[in-house]
Amino acid sequence: MTDNTTATGHLLGAADIRRIAADAGVSPTKKFGQNFVIDPGTVRRIVREAGVTNTDHVMEVGPGLGSLTLAILETGASMTAVEIDPPLAKRLPSTVAEFMPEAADRLKVVNRDALTVTPDNVPDFNNDESFTLVANLPYNVATPILLTLLERFDNLGSFLVMVQKEVADRLAAKPGSKIYGTPSVKLAWYGTAERVGTIGRNVFWPAPNVDSALVKFTRYAANDDANPAVGEAAPDRERVFQLIDAAFGQRRKTLHAALKHLVPAAAFEAAGIDPTRRGETLTITEFAALASAMTAHGEAA
Structure with a gap:
């Protein structure tokens, strides 16, 4: 060295x-x-x-x-x-x-x-x-x-x-x-x-x-537990980034309000995320969980 x-x-x-x-x-x-x-x-x-x-x-x-x-x-x-x-x-x-x-x-x-x-x-x-x-x-x-x-x-x-x-x-x-x-x-x-x-x-x-x-x-290493991009339920990066852009595009709004056209109520519940929170409080792991839940429950109508 x-x-x-x-x-x-x-x-x-x-x-x-x-x-x-x-x-x-x-x-x-x-x-x-x-x-x-x-x-x-x-x-x-x-x-x-x-x-x-x-x-x-x-x-x-x-x-x-x-x-x-x-x-x-x-x-x-x-x-x-x-x-x-x-x-x-x-x-x-x-x-x-x-x-x-x-x-x-x-x-x-x-x-x-x-x-x-x-x-x-x-x-x-x-x-x-x-x-x-x-x-x-x-x-x-x-x-x-x-x-x-x-x-x-x-x-x-x-x-x-x-x-x-x-x-x-x-x-x-x-x-x-x-x-x-x-x-x-x-x-x-x-x-x-x-x-x-x-x-x-x-x-x-x-x-x-x-x-x-x-x-x-x-x-992150591929086998790092903190890596949100790996695992059976790992979400698509573009979907995660779409949520991030929407959440911070209306920073003062709650997640429910900022993401109402993207995320159905069932997805918030499945991801264990309170929809009255704001995007600035979510970790990348939580954004990833929400994106995975969207895939399972469909997008908002």
């Missing part, structure tokens, strides 16, 4: 980032939500929290100018970086060749929108029993990217992402809290998430007007 705390590779500082950006004719754009990390300590911390070792295969989304990419490669891991911006995707291999030439053959770059990535068009991970995602995600699309990749890649076993603090809080929120919502419960369908640290604004160029945080996620 590689010890990230003693790594000595040359990672990118502020001067490196600005020079590379100038050489490539690149300036951060709001369109792609680009804020480049200029602090080596921060990217090493991300990789350390992710637990990346030299035996891992890593997906990075939005590598930008390569700050986090180099920290991942420093561990000895192999990786595929998915970058939407063509000039950045073209530049990244040159940056690795300059700063960490011995790692160049462990990097593959794919110029693609992460929301369009599938096991067919990015087959790099198809032979892996499990792989991990490590990324500094654009704030505006972080949640859709995570849920889309988890849906499409059954072997995406874990992730460690840096996102806007508010997004991190929602992803890791538990039932009953004010910020528990659609992202929280949908992510819980796949596994468990927790916030594992905060990141200040001064480690970015340009500095964003919000703080960031790290979210660590571990996918």
Whole structure:
């Protein structure tokens, strides 16, 4: 196992980032939500929290100018970086060749929108029993990217992402809290998430007007009793997500009112769920039980 705390590779500082950006004719754009990390300590911390070792295969989304990419490669891991911006995707291999030439053959770059990535068009991970995602995600699309990749890649076993603090809080929120919502419960369908640290604004160029945080996620094992997607009565994911969307679409309403066109009264009773509760109080296990009961008792008329 590689010890990230003693790594000595040359990672990118502020001067490196600005020079590379100038050489490539690149300036951060709001369109792609680009804020480049200029602090080596921060990217090493991300990789350390992710637990990346030299035996891992890593997906990075939005590598930008390569700050986090180099920290991942420093561990000895192999990786595929998915970058939407063509000039950045073209530049990244040159940056690795300059700063960490011995790692160049462990990097593959794919110029693609992460929301369009599938096991067919990015087959790099198809032979892996499990792989991990490590990324500094654009704030505006972080949640859709995570849920889309988890849906499409059954072997995406874990992730460690840096996102806007508010997004991190929602992803890791538990039932009953004010910020528990659609992202929280949908992510819980796949596994468990927790916030594992905060990141200040001064480690970015340009500095964003919000703080960031790290979210660590571990996918349920197939035989985990907490996994709502397994078992004889396991419901269809799309049915569960339909219920979640409806319940949180009218957050202040009771389940009976919010789901009256979907769920018959008998299904609430069969699932052991009080229809006067609100969606924000339900766990993913309860949403799954309700979806299973709908299958047994039919949808509401």
